Amino acid sequence: MTTAPRLGPMRIRYLLLHAYGMGGTIRTVVNQANAMAAAGHRVEIVSVVRRRDRPQFPIDGRVRLMALSDQRGGRPVDSLARRAWRRVRGKIVPAGEFAASYFTERVEKAVIDYVSALDDGVLVTTRPALNLIAARRAAPGVVRVAQEHMNLATYPDGVRAAIARHYGGLDTVVVLTEADRRAYERLLPGTPVVRIPNAVHGAAPPPSWQEDRLVVAAGRLVGQKGFDLLIPAFRQVVDRHPDWRLRIYGTGPKKDRLRALIRECGLRDNVTLMGRTDHLDEELAKASFYVLSSRFEGLPMVMIEAMTQALPVVAFDCPTGPRDLITPGIDGLLVPPQDVDALAAAMIRLVEDRDLRDRMGAAAAVTARDYSPSVIMPVWERLFADLLGRDPGNPGNPG
Incomplete structure (x- = not known):
């Protein structure tokens, strides 16, 4: 500007x-x-x-x-x-x-x-x-x-x-x-x-190379963000691909409940609540895709920031925001709201298809230019x- x-x-x-x-x-x-x-x-x-x-x-x-x-x-x-x-x-x-x-x-x-x-x-x-x-x-x-x-x-x-x-x-x-x-x-x-x-933000963040077996999510640890849905969905990913990990960035009142859920799902080695970070750009650059599990949104800014870094997105088609940003099959994948099995299937699809991640990530970076x-x-x-x-x-x- x-x-x-x-x-x-x-x-x-x-x-x-x-x-x-x-x-x-x-x-x-x-x-x-x-x-x-x-x-x-x-x-x-x-x-x-x-x-x-x-x-x-x-x-x-x-x-x-x-x-x-x-x-x-x-x-x-x-x-x-x-x-x-x-x-x-x-x-x-x-x-x-x-x-x-x-x-x-x-x-x-x-x-x-x-x-x-x-x-x-x-x-x-x-x-x-x-x-x-x-x-x-x-x-x-x-x-x-x-x-x-x-x-x-x-x-x-x-x-x-x-x-x-x-x-x-x-x-x-x-x-x-x-x-x-x-x-x-x-x-x-x-x-x-x-x-x-x-x-x-105006700074040009580093792009992801989609090489690490890592998925990132971010947001306040509150019910709106749906991390209680994401964790059991990721359990299905780990069942097929036990070397993949999920990192959730943010703080909030649901921290203890989410930690308990991670233990209940047997995911202590695969899912980590990372807390707050001042360097989310660097953390996003390590990921292979971003996941948004919200029950509702306004306009999910962290998701747009992930897209600027050439990360494809898997998201619930919740009201509102994700559908305004994502063209399904082009720069990300949308699944029905709060459908844990569908969210798991979409994540598994990206985990198993590196070429798809590369194509969607490149398209996501183009989409993000409008913001x-x-x-x-x-x-x-x-x-x-x-x-x-x-x-x-x-x-x-x-x-």
Whole structure:
């Protein structure tokens, strides 16, 4: 991405729940903020809470980082007062929002106060809780752009009802996949909904040579990621090819349960929970293919990163994401959602066919080019410029 501002500098603020944490949404938003700063825009990342001393992902020095609620000394909790506040005043963040527990009266008020005080530029919010606050409390002079990083169908009924009722107050809703674009358009007639996939990081990672008898998966150790389905599926691989190994990268609350499952399946020599790594590119380069076993997704960024390294992919055809990325039989294999036997059969097919891995890996690297920053970031720039009412050929002053 060019470092010269092509549209004139814009003021862009990204509002994240916890910019100091780990996770795909945090990483992709930080990458986007870094790219916008590199393009000459005035960029801030605003973290609702702060529970660590330093961010886990590198943030460009030109990006201003601030937090609304510093919780490094412990979470400010007054359960009785919080229950009374929710009963008497209600709250913008619906109870079914996956991060609702973060939004005590104090935290939600801090976000409302921050959003209400803005009077210019672009405010990009990154989950339903924050999107709803922006829709209901941001001033008319602020361009309100909601990013949805998870597919609509995964939200509880109360969250979808709040989205239907209030997202019309946003200027644009940005989703990751075509399936979600259609779903949000049906729910929000008259509200602009656009698809802009996340971009992978800008560095050119090393390609895999598909020589090691190694399969890689990555993600939070939570039920969504389906590692409890992947492990028994890999047992079928090992039954036929006992020299193949599976490495799962990530941390999370299901770690002990997954370790027990590995023992139950007799896979202690073949499956390893690797924990977190700061060098996933290097680990992917050692693998022969990548597997995604999720029950649902938004847009699986680690899978795209694997594809940039010429790794073919085996994935459940879960809602949403994998089908937007993979052309079955060309750059990967899709199998029915949560079908353990089908996942095992697809992995065995790649294990037993090195030529197929090579062909699919080469095609995967071509597919991944569509998700490079040089392709994705200009789309964001044009969207912001259009919403600010500026002619890209005559940028003028920031909004």
